[in-house]
Amino acid sequence: xxxxxxxxxxxxxxxxxxxxxxxxxxxxxxxxxGEDALRELLHREVTVILLDVQMPGLDGFETAALIKxxxxxxxxxxIFVTAISKQREHVFRGYSAxxxxxLFKPFDPDVLRSKVSAFVDLQHKTEELRRQQAELRERQLxxxxxxxxxxxxxxxxxxxxxxxxxxxxxxxxYYNQRWFDYTGLExxxxxxxDWRFVVHPDDLQKALKVRKRTLASGEEFEVEYRFRSAxxxxxxxxxxxxxxxxxxxAIDHWVGTATDIHDQKRSAVVLRFLLDASSLLGSTxxxxxxxxxxxxxxxxxxxxxxxxEIVEEDGTVSEVEVAHSDPNKVALARELRDxxxxxxxxxxxxxxxxEPQLIPDITDEMLVRVAQDELHLELLRDLRFRSYLCVPxxxxxxxxxxxxxxxxxxxxxxAVEDLALAQDLAGRAAVAIENARLHRQAQEQAQAARVxxxxxxxxxxxxxxxxxxxxxxxxxxxxxLRDADVVGRRLADVAPGWPEAGEGRSSTLPLELDxxxxxxxxSGVRFTDGTVYAFRDLTDERRLEAMRQDLVATVxxxxxxxxxxxxGAAMTLQRPDIEFEEDVKARLLEIVVDESNRLADIVNDLLxxxxxxxxxxxxxxxxxxxxxxxxxxxxxxxTHAPAEVELELEAPTxxxxxxxxxxxxxxxxxxLVDNAVKYSPQGGRIAVQLEQxxxxxxxxxxxxxxxxxxxxxxxxxxxxYRLDPDMTQGIGGTGLGLYICSELVRRVSGRIxxxxxxxxxxxxxxxxxxxxxxAEVHAA
Ligand code: ADP
Numbered sequence: 001x002x003x004x005x006x007x008x009x010x011x012x013x014x015x016x017x018x019x020x021x022x023x024x025x026x027x028x029x030x031x032x033x034g035e036d037a038l039r040e041l042l043h044r045e046v047t048v049i050l051l052d053v054q055m056p057g058l059d060g061f062e063t064a065a066l067i068k069x070x071x072x073x074x075x076x077x078x079i080f081v082t083a084i085s086k087q088r089e090h091v092f093r094g095y096s097a098x099x100x101x102x103l104f105k106p107f108d109p110d111v112l113r114s115k116v117s118a119f120v121d122l123q124h125k126t127e128e129l130r131r132q133q134a135e136l137r138e139r140q141l142x143x144x145x146x147x148x149x150x151x152x153x154x155x156x157x158x159x160x161x162x163x164x165x166x167x168x169x170x171x172x173x174y175y176n177q178r179w180f181d182y183t184g185l186e187x188x189x190x191x192x193x194d195w196r197f198v199v200h201p202d203d204l205q206k207a208l209k210v211r212k213r214t215l216a217s218g219e220e221f222e223v224e225y226r227f228r229s230a231x232x233x234x235x236x237x238x239x240x241x242x243x244x245x246x247x248x249x250a251i252d253h254w255v256g257t258a259t260d261i262h263d264q265k266r267s268a269v270v271l272r273f274l275l276d277a278s279s280l281l282g283s284t285x286x287x288x289x290x291x292x293x294x295x296x297x298x299x300x301x302x303x304x305x306x307x308x309e310i311v312e313e314d315g316t317v318s319e320v321e322v323a324h325s326d327p328n329k330v331a332l333a334r335e336l337r338d339x340x341x342x343x344x345x346x347x348x349x350x351x352x353x354x355e356p357q358l359i360p361d362i363t364d365e366m367l368v369r370v371a372q373d374e375l376h377l378e379l380l381r382d383l384r385f386r387s388y389l390c391v392p393x394x395x396x397x398x399x400x401x402x403x404x405x406x407x408x409x410x411x412x413x414x415a416v417e418d419l420a421l422a423q424d425l426a427g428r429a430a431v432a433i434e435n436a437r438l439h440r441q442a443q444e445q446a447q448a449a450r451v452x453x454x455x456x457x458x459x460x461x462x463x464x465x466x467x468x469x470x471x472x473x474x475x476x477x478x479x480x481l482r483d484a485d486v487v488g489r490r491l492a493d494v495a496p497g498w499p500e501a502g503e504g505r506s507s508t509l510p511l512e513l514d515x516x517x518x519x520x521x522x523s524g525v526r527f528t529d530g531t532v533y534a535f536r537d538l539t540d541e542r543r544l545e546a547m548r549q550d551l552v553a554t555v556x557x558x559x560x561x562x563x564x565x566x567x568g569a570a571m572t573l574q575r576p577d578i579e580f581e582e583d584v585k586a587r588l589l590e591i592v593v594d595e596s597n598r599l600a601d602i603v604n605d606l607l608x609x610x611x612x613x614x615x616x617x618x619x620x621x622x623x624x625x626x627x628x629x630x631x632x633x634x635x636x637x638x639t640h641a642p643a644e645v646e647l648e649l650e651a652p653t654x655x656x657x658x659x660x661x662x663x664x665x666x667x668x669x670x671x672l673v674d675n676a677v678k679y680s681p682q683g684g685r686i687a688v689q690l691e692q693x694x695x696x697x698x699x700x701x702x703x704x705x706x707x708x709x710x711x712x713x714x715x716x717x718x719x720x721y722r723l724d725p726d727m728t729q730g731i732g733g734t735g736l737g738l739y740i741c742s743e744l745v746r747r748v749s750g751r752i753x754x755x756x757x758x759x760x761x762x763x764x765x766x767x768x769x770x771x772x773x774x775a776e777v778h779a780a
Contacts, residue, residue, distance in 0.1 A: 001027055002026045002027070002047035002048070002120040002123070002124070003026060003027035003029060003044065003045065003047055004021060004026050004028050004029070004047060004048050004049075004116060005040060005041070005044075005046045005049045005050065006021075006029065006030040006050045007031050007032075007033075007037045007049065007050065007060075007063070008030075008050075008052040008081065009032050009052060009056060010032075010052075013081075014030045014032070017030075017050060017112075020109040021113065021116060023113070024116060024120075026047070026116075029046070033055060033056075033057050033058065034055055034059065034060070034062060034066075035057060035058055037049070037063055037067075038067070041067065041070070041072075041073050041076075046073070046076055047076070047120050047124070048076070048077050048079065048116055048119045048120055048123065049067070049076055049077070049078045049079070050079050050081055050103075051063060051064060051079070051080055051099075052080075052081050053080050053082040053094070054083075060080055060082070060094075060097075061093055061094065064078050064094075065097050068097070075126070077100040077101075077122070077123060078097075078099050079099065079100060079102070079103055079116070079119065080094045080101070080102050080103070081103045081107070082102065082104060082105065083104065083105035083106075100119065101115060101119075103115065153174075156174075156176045157177055159176065159178065159257070161178065161258060161260075162176065162178050162182060162237070162257065162259075163176040163179075163255070163256070163257050163258075164195075164241075164255075164256045164257075164258075165253055165254065165255055166192075166253065166256070167253055168215075168243075168250075168252065168253065168254070169215065170254065171192035172190075172193070172194070172195070173253070175190060175194075179258075181230075182227065182229055182230065183198050183229065183230060184229070185198075195227075198227050198228045199226065199227060199228075200226035200227075200234050200411075202226075203225035204225075206225070207225050210222075210223045211223075214241070218245075220242050221241040221242075221256065222238070222239070222240045222241075223239050224236060224237070224238050224239070224261065227258070228411070231361075231413075233411060233412065233413045234410070234411045235260055235262035236265040237260055237261060237262075238258070238261045239256060239257070239259075240256060240257055240259075241254045241255060241256030242254070242256075269301050270302070272301070273297065273298070273301050273302055274424075274425065277297060277425060277428065278428060280293055280294055280297060281294065281429060281431075285435070285436045285440070287433045287436040287437070288310075288320055290436075291308045291310065291320045291401075291433075292308075292321040292323075294306075294308065294429060295307065295320070295322070295323040295403075296321070298323065298405060299323045299324060300325050303405035303407060304407050304410050304412075305323070305329075305385075305388075305404070305405070305406035305407075305408060306321075306322075306323045306324075306403070306404070306405055307321070307322045307345060307347060307403075307404040307406075308320045308321050308402070308404075308429075309347040309351065309402050310393070310400060310401035310433065311399060311401055313437070317347070317348055317351055317401075319347075320401075322334065329383070332379070332382075332383070333383065336376070336379055336380070340372050345390070345404055346388070346402075346404060347390060347401075348402075350390045350391070350392050350404075351392060351399050351402050353392075354392050354397075354399045355392070356390065356392060356419060356423060357389060358414060358416070358418075358419045360387050360413050360414055360415060361386075361387060361413060362385045362386055364381070367380045367381060367385070383408060384408045384409050385406055385408050386408050386409075386410075386413065387407040387412065387413040388404060388405060388406040388407065389404070389405050389414045389418060389422055390402055390403070390404040390405075391403055391419065391422045391423045391426040392426060393426045393427070393429050393430035394426065395427070395431060395433075395434050400429075400430045400433050401429075401430075401433070403422060403425065403429065405418075405422060452472045453472065453473060455474055456474055456536070457474055457534045457536050458472065458475030458477075458533075458534065458535045458536065458537075459471075459472040459474065459532065459533070459535075460472075460533045460535070461531075461532050461533075462491050462530050462533065463529060463530040464530050465490075466490045467488060467490055468486050468487050468489055468490070468491050469487065471483040471486045471487050475535070478520075478537045479495075479513050479514065479518065480513070480514055480516070481494065481513065481514055495511055495513055496511075497511055498511065498522070498533075499524070500524070507521070507522055508521045508538055509522070517539075519539045519541075520535045520536070520538060520539075521535060522534075522535040523535070547718075547721070551734075551735075554720065554722065554733070554734055554735060555602070558602055558732055558733070558734055559599065559602060562595035562596070562598045562599045562602075563599070565591055566591070566592050566595045566596060566599075568591075569588040569589070569591040569592045569595075570592060572588055573588050605734055605736040605737065605740060606734070608667075609736050609739060612739075612740065612744075617747075618747075619748050621659050622659075622660075622661070622662065622771075623657040623658070623771030624657055624659070624660045624665055624771065625655075625657055626657070626658050626660075626697055626768070627649070627651045627654075627655045629662060629666055630649055630651070630669055630688045630690065630699065631649055632666075633666060633669045633670050633673055633688075634647045634648070634649055634673065634688060636670070637670070637674065637677060641677050642677075644683025644684070645677055645680065645683045645684065646683075647673070647677075647687075648685065648688070649687075649688050649689075650689040651690040652690075652691070655690045655692065655697065656692055656697060656770045656771070657770065657771040658768040658770055658771055659768070659770065659772070660750070660768055661744075664744045664747075665744075665768075667741075667744065668740075668744050668745060668752075668766060669688070669699070669701070671737040671738070671740065672701040673686065673688065673701060675701075675737060675764075676702070676705065676762075677703075678731050678733070679706050679762070680703045680704055680705030680706070680761070681705070681706070681731070682704070682705070684703070684704035684761075685704065686701070686703045687700075687701075688701050688702075692770070693767065696767045696770060697767070698766070698767050699765070699768070700764070700766075701763065701764045701766075702761065702762075703761050703763075704760075704761040705761050705762065706759065707756045707759050707761055707762050708723065708754060708756040708758065708762055709723075709758045710758075713754050716738050717738045717739060717741075717752070718739060719735070719736065720735040720736065720739070721735050722734075722735040748768060749769055750767055750768040750769065751765075752765065752767075753765050
């Protein structure tokens with residue numbers, strides 16, 4: 001039904017209009033102002049408006065202009081009703097304000113009725129037309145939409161990504177073929193929430209949360225999660241969905257894509273891991289600790305399990321670390337391995353062969369094959385090993401160990417790229433181990449070098465060609481051969497007679513080195529590139545040992561002779577059957593006394609020598625008259641000396657005093673005179689000569705006796721040294737006399753030496769510093 005809005009400020013006009021239009025049967029709405037008309041139009045559909053021009057407040061033109069400004073009322077025909085404004089400009093203003101017609105008062109009811117009818121008709125027709133056009137457009141749009149949708153589907157099917165569509169509530173209404181290919185799900189049985197079953201359990205909560213939020217807000221959905229593939233492997237995907245809205249802005253559906261970003265994501269993780277691993281491997285020289293940290297670092301970004309084994313320097317293989325994020329699992333794995341030896345994992349085999357192993361997919365049959373019994377199989381299955389790789393730690397063709405990476409519960413599978421990565425990592429680890437070991441070796445070598453420098457034993461290193469490679473400072477000191485003269489030469493040439501290396505045994509032997517005879521104790525040990533010898537100088541020990549043996553021999557011999565004489569005399573005197581005459585008795589007693597003195601002398605000499613050795617005998621130096629001392633020594637000697645010996649003092653008077661210990665000087669002179677007598681068995685003239693020589697006094701004891709061979713003249717001053725019995729013609733002695741003399745003389749800054757020709761007598765010289773004169777002493 002049409003409705004006609006009547007607008008006039010005068011009630012009577014409105015009543016008239018209503019009466020005229022009544023018969024048309026339209027709805028008539030009357031208002032008395034422009035404002036009321038506008039208000040009415042807000043909530044009412046109007047077909048035609050009859051508008052009075054002259055009104056207080058908004059007049060007709062102003063009201064029309066406002067009606068035209070509104071979209072909803074713009075096309076409603078307006079007929080102005082006016083009595084006065086017949087002027088031309090007035091009419092124009094009405095048309096420009098949107099009027100379609102004018103009615104002038106007083107109006108003909110028929111004209112009014114027919115005009116309103118015509119406009120209502122026109123208005124109805126226009127609306128009908130508009131409706132038909134809208135319908136047509138809708139149909140065409142539908143067609144276009146269907147075609148578009150078809151195109152989208154085709155596009156979606158062709159895309160390499162997974163594409164899906166869901167309703168506004170998020171229920172899936174479409175998946176492209178790629179989805180079914182990847183997941184292995186069947187299009188026929190596809191459900192609207194299938195995705196929940198293939199998302200990795202660890203990622204599901206996060207996905208659900210984002211989904212809930214975006215479904216409510218309509219903002220873009222974006223989340224990364226892992227989808228399980230038909231083979232059971234989880235791969236990272238980036239899922240993105242946008243809301244498609246209808247013309248009213250409401251969400252009509254969601255279009256989503258899931259892109260496989262597994263490899264990118266992995267390379268980011270791998271890169272991060274490699275960076276961390278590299279800095280770790282370079283950080284310390286404690287390579288065991290480093291490898292342990294490396295294993296722990298690999299879990300879980302690179303593996304669920306990481307085991308590292310190394311080849312020790314003795315060639316055995318030992319496990320450095322087994323890492324898993326769950327310590328209970330590590331314990332289980334260890335127990336399993338210990339209980340089910342020799343099931344070790346691939347490490348030892350890879351170390352043995354140097355070849356990497358990659359098993360992308362550990363099948364149940366494989367577990368069955370390695371399992372040793374039902375329980376073992378069950379435990380192995382519990383560990384859910386999925387995929388593994390094992391790479392050798394290689395450096396310059398040598399295998400230093402192996403790294404094993406295992407995927408289990410994360411359901412990841414290793415591929416050839418992972419193998420390459422692991423090999424790279426293992427290579428870096430090998431370099432780190434090698435560096436640490438070389439560093440330690442270098443340190444040990446430096447230490448060894450320092451030890452060799454300071455060690456007291458001589459050390460020689462001889463290579464396989466017999467050439468000397470090392471000659472340490474002690475070797476130089478012992479042999480007197482400088483390393484520059486030895487290193488690089490053959491040891492056999494440098495030291496002829498050098499012993500062969502015997503295992504751990506040392507041999508003691510004399511060697512002629514550089515014209516000197518040395519007694520060396522040498523032990524040699526062979527090593528891969530040659531032999532190391534250690535040696536020490538036993539020359540002194542050897543000499544002492546020889547002397548000790550001499551001492552025992554001579555002393556016991558020397559003691560036995562007087563003892564035998566004393567014993568013999570005493571036994572004789574004791575005999576009751578013989579009545580001795582007085583002079584015989586006296587002779588026997590004299591033997592006892594003399595031989596006892598001799599014994600006492602020997603014991604004295606021994607005592608003196610040991611005091612000299614111990615350094616407990618200090619001289620009491622004073623101005624001493626050597627001449628009178630010599631005289632008294634000679635006088636004493638004369639009492640024992642055989643008759644064929646003459647003893648004389650030759651001294652220009654007066655002789656200056658010497659700085660010496662008088663008691664010790666007497667001992668020296670007595671020894672020399674005794675020797676002179678002893679070693680002149682043919683008798684003859686023995687002279688003690690005193691003579692000043694510069695600031696010294698020289699005492700010479702000259703005998704015509706057996707003499708001393710030139711080669712022995714040095715050595716007779718050594719402790720216990722005696723010429724052999726042939727040369728001394730069986731004359732007894734301890735070999736201590738001259739040693740004592742030389743030690744006593746040396747202690748008072750004197751000198752002692754001998755000049756002799758074998759068979760033509762000897763002269764022993766003692767030179768002593770003169771005592772300072774009293775005046776000098778005062779002056780000093
Ligand atoms: P001893 O005389 O007790 O053997 P000494 O030390 O006094 O010991 O002398 C060492 C050696 O020197 C003697 O054994 C002897 O061979 C030699 N000797 C010492 N004095 C003489 C000498 N005047 N004439 C020849 N040989 C001597």
